[in-house]
Amino acid sequence: MSRQFRIAPSILSANFAKLGQEVIDVIASGTDIIHFDVMDNHYVPNLTIGPLVCESLRPVTDAMIDVHLMVKPVDRIIPDFAKAGANMITFHPEASEHIDRSLALIKESGCKAGLVFNPATSLSYLDHVMDKLDMILLMSVNPGFGGQKFIPETLNKIRAVRERIDASGRDIWLEVDGGVKVDNIAEVARAGADVFVAGSAIYGAGKDTDPNRYDSVVAAMRAELAKVA
Ligand code: DX5
Ligand code: ZN
Secondary structure, three states: OOOOEEEEEEEOOOOOOHHHHHHHHHHHOOOOOEEEEEEOOOOOOOOOOOOHHHHHHHHHHOOOOEEEEEOOOOHHHHHHHHOOOOOOOEEEEHHOOOOHHHHHHHHOOOOOOEEOOOOOOOHHOOOOOOOOOOOOEEEOOOOOOOOOOOOOHHHHHHHHHHHHHHOOOOOOOOEEEEOOOOOHHHHHHHHHHOEEEEOOOOOOOOOOOOOOOHHHHHHHHHHHOOOOO
């Protein structure tokens, strides 16, 4: 059975002066999910966007909004994102005092829930919560900034998580975030990922030269993924 591949543009690299149109255009180019990076200048050394921006974007698209919380503490902000229209909320386990409680809070708020692993975070956090997860997000860069280089060791981690998901028999999505481009997306898919976050690769492509740049880069990514499926 072939896996369904989903492309999730990270709006971190979009033009914030016209964010609504950036979301509409990138979904029209054939992507599936809006990846929404929330940074708090505490858990990570950068500051981005919160529930108000999510609420503003909600009416412009039917696409899933995948909120990646890079914040500490985690719990306080979860209900606000659920009210703002988030569909999926993920958080970093080491940023939560009570992982099981944070997952329950996300579910009670009506959203899908996921855990995020930094490059050096142990997968042992998965041991007791697999039955509560809709997605596992593996960071292939250290969180905080777009445009960083993919850390190759992540490929082994993707394989390990793919095995655990398959063994669980549950339909848990495996998302990879950081440095995913046209030239490595197939390798990431072959290792076992099925959701691909791409910020600078999509929003940064051909900025001044290609008027259809989202279409071009997304088509190129789809062509690479077609070699894997
Ligand atoms: C990094 C963010 C990523 C980032 C990816 O902390 O979580 O989602 O936007 O950007 P690229 O695709 O440029 O590495
Ligand atoms: Zn992210």
